[in-house]
Amino acid sequence: MTQPAVDNSSQLRALAEARNKVALILTVAMIVIYFGFIILIAFDKALLARIVVPGLSLGILLGALVIVASWLLTWYYVRWANAHYDTALTAMGRNEGPR
Amino acid sequence: MNAQTSIGQPNVVAMVFFFIIIAITLGITYWAARRTSTTEHFYAAGRTVSPAQNGLALAGDYMSAASFLGIAGLVSTTGFDGLIYSTGWLVGWPVVLFLIAEPLRNLGKYTFADVVALRLKQVPVRIAAAIGTLATVTFYLIAQMVGAGGLIKLMFGLSYETAIVIVGVAMIAYVLFGGMLATTWVQIVKAVLLLGGAFVLAMLVLARFGFNPVALFGAAATKYGQAVLAPGKLVSNPWDAVSLGMALMFGTAGLPHIRMRFYTVPDAKAARTSVFYATGLIGFFYLLTFVLGFGAMVLVGPDAIKTVDKGGNMAAPLLAEFIGGTPFLGFIAAVAFATILAVVAGLALAGASALSHDLWVSVVKRGQASGAEELKVARAATVVLGVAAVLLGITFKGQNVAFMVSLAFAIAASGNFPALLLAIFWRRFSTAGAVASMLTGTFGTLLLIWLSPTVQVDILHRASALFPLKNPALVTIPLSFVVRVTVSLLSAPRGASDFALHERQMHMGTAGD
Numbered sequence: 111m112t113q114p115a116v117d118n119s120s121q122l123r124a125l126a127e128a129r130n131k132v133a134l135i136l137t138v139a140m141i142v143i144y145f146g147f148i149i150l151i152a153f154d155k156a157l158l159a160r161i162v163v164p165g166l167s168l169g170i171l172l173g174a175l176v177i178v179a180s181w182l183l184t185w186y187y188v189r190w191a192n193a194h195y196d197t198a199l200t201a202m203g204r205n206e207g208p209r
Numbered sequence: 210m211n212a213q214t215s216i217g218q219p220n221v222v223a224m225v226f227f228f229i230i231i232a233i234t235l236g237i238t239y240w241a242a243r244r245t246s247t248t249e250h251f252y253a254a255g256r257t258v259s260p261a262q263n264g265l266a267l268a269g270d271y272m273s274a275a276s277f278l279g280i281a282g283l284v285s286t287t288g289f290d291g292l293i294y295s296t297g298w299l300v301g302w303p304v305v306l307f308l309i310a311e312p313l314r315n316l317g318k319y320t321f322a323d324v325v326a327l328r329l330k331q332v333p334v335r336i337a338a339a340i341g342t343l344a345t346v347t348f349y350l351i352a353q354m355v356g357a358g359g360l361i362k363l364m365f366g367l368s369y370e371t372a373i374v375i376v377g378v379a380m381i382a383y384v385l386f387g388g389m390l391a392t393t394w395v396q397i398v399k400a401v402l403l404l405g406g407a408f409v410l411a412m413l414v415l416a417r418f419g420f421n422p423v424a425l426f427g428a429a430a431t432k433y434g435q436a437v438l439a440p441g442k443l444v445s446n447p448w449d450a451v452s453l454g455m456a457l458m459f460g461t462a463g464l465p466h467i468r469m470r471f472y473t474v475p476d477a478k479a480a481r482t483s484v485f486y487a488t489g490l491i492g493f494f495y496l497l498t499f500v501l502g503f504g505a506m507v508l509v510g511p512d513a514i515k516t517v518d519k520g521g522n523m524a525a526p527l528l529a530e531f532i533g534g535t536p537f538l539g540f541i542a543a544v545a546f547a548t549i550l551a552v553v554a555g556l557a558l559a560g561a562s563a564l565s566h567d568l569w570v571s572v573v574k575r576g577q578a579s580g581a582e583e584l585k586v587a588r589a590a591t592v593v594l595g596v597a598a599v600l601l602g603i604t605f606k607g608q609n610v611a612f613m614v615s616l617a618f619a620i621a622a623s624g625n626f627p628a629l630l631l632a633i634f635w636r637r638f639s640t641a642g643a644v645a646s647m648l649t650g651t652f653g654t655l656l657l658i659w660l661s662p663t664v665q666v667d668i669l670h671r672a673s674a675l676f677p678l679k680n681p682a683l684v685t686i687p688l689s690f691v692v693r694v695t696v697s698l699l700s701a702p703r704g705a706s707d708f709a710l711h712e713r714q715m716h717m718g719t720a721g722d
Contacts, residue, residue: 126715169289
């Protein structure tokens with residue numbers, strides 16, 4: 111496959127910046143959520159021991175929410191990448207299909 | 210008070226399932242062997258694995274017996290504390306998706322060293338990357354083998370050595386003859402069995418509590434006190450908790466057998482979709498471990514669980530026996546066995562690719578080797594690794610292997626992860642920096658684990674340890690990044706001008722080939 115005739119390097123640069131930004135924000139979000147949970151476990155056990163409804167402590171609730179948050183972040187990224195990133199790459203003539 | 214259990218006695222149902230699983234996986238291997246004739250097939254299943262298949266295989270590659278039996282056991286005996294692992298082992302996956310999966314697929318061929326060495330001198334980078342890969346694979350493999358030996362002995366009544374040899378022979382057979390295609394399907398079969406088995410077991414537990422998990426947790430609290438729902442004594446040193454969290458979160462992105470799976474799909478988009486599926490499946494599984502752990506605590510009881518196995522590893526099988534009798538115990542035991550097989554097969558293949566693709570072809574033969582020769586070397590490496598795994602498994606019999614899992618994750622997080630991340634995203638970049646960072650991460654981790662309480666106090670029975678943390682990731686991950694950046698800036702930057710080309714390939718995929 112030959113390179114496209116038009117020079118799209120500035121477009122590609124902009125797209126790379128955009129993807130880096132999204133990846134960075136989402137990674138930081140995941141780090142904040144998970145280490146927020148871990149730091150509570152490490153430094154404020156009493157708070158996590160608090161009972162929300164009988165049978166459910168704040169710790170267990172937050173633990174389950176960390177898993178749900180992981181799902182939401184991956185879902186958001188895949189949605190963004192499918193809608194914006196892929197569209198832009200296809201417009202720039204990405205090599206597609208099985209090789 | 211001890212519940213009647215048939216664990217440890219030969220169980221007919223378990224044996225039947227055990228042979229069915231062996232027969233199915235060997236059948237898959239026979240089918241795959243006829244389709245495995247080139248290195249691209251052997252390492253990457255011809256790049257024809259679909260995103261859904263790869264998502265299941267990633268889950269099968271990742272969910273080890275430690276996560277199924279270990280977490281259920283930990284929760285059933287300590288309550289909340291076990292859940293620290295349930296979350297920690299999942300949160301690495303979004304990081305893999307955002308930072309690693311797609312660039313890895315577009316920039317590399319078979320191993321992560323392909324990506325790190327892309328803009329650098331091949332020989333030193335390949336050697337350093339292979340050391341990190343082999344260290345991770347070896348420690349993970351020993352932990353799986355020793356766990357497998359103990360587990361199969363408990364469940365089927367076979368001797369420890371027999372169990373290790375069976376696992377070793379099956380692992381060599383899958384990888385040697387069927388390569389990545391057979392490994393992939395063994396992992397898919399295992400993922401379906403494990404997710405299905407855990408789901409059915411969890412539903413049967415919840416049926417006794419009106420399908421309300423909170424009622425189950427409440428029953429645990431009523432029986433054993435509110436403390437089981439709160440953080441307890443497992444986390445005594447706060448910095449230990451943070452350090453362990455770092456190793457779990459960034460270690461996933463550094464595991465060679467996980468990274469390798471991204472080369473089996475046709476393109477970067479498929480790599481992305483497969484991590485999405487894997488995150489969903491693995492998260493679902495870890496939510497089930499909440500139910501299985503507390504279910505075993507309430508229905509079987511921590512004392513009965515510890516009577517059978519001090520570490521609590523038999524909590525899930527005991528729970529299955531309590532609910533469905535010997536036949537269900539047999540089924541769950543066989544699922545645990547399939548779980549081990551799928552993980553060790555993935556590890557063996559990743560280790561073999563480091564030995565053949567990185568060390569033999571790129572270092573010994575300086576890139577001048579035919580595909581046929583590389584395939585031959587990869588198969589020989591598989592046999593060598595398999596035999597080594599069996600011997601190491603027997604050597605380490607009865608040892609505490611928990612520290613080996615933390616070692617594997619800490620090396621992956623500090624030796625392999627920073628190198629790959631900077632190779633993908635950082636413009637300024639030098640061979641010396643890459644090599645220094647990988648070696649510092651790997652050997653720094655080994656040294657600090659040696660000096661840690663895990664080895665000095667727990668194993669060598671010394672009074673105190675020089676290094677205070679059980680897991681060194683808190684120190685070694687930042688150290689590896691700092692070494693990489695400092696050495697890169699000090700040595701002549703190479704390849705800064707190649708970065709535009711590198712970036713193009715990272716997003717657009719490789720041209721041709």
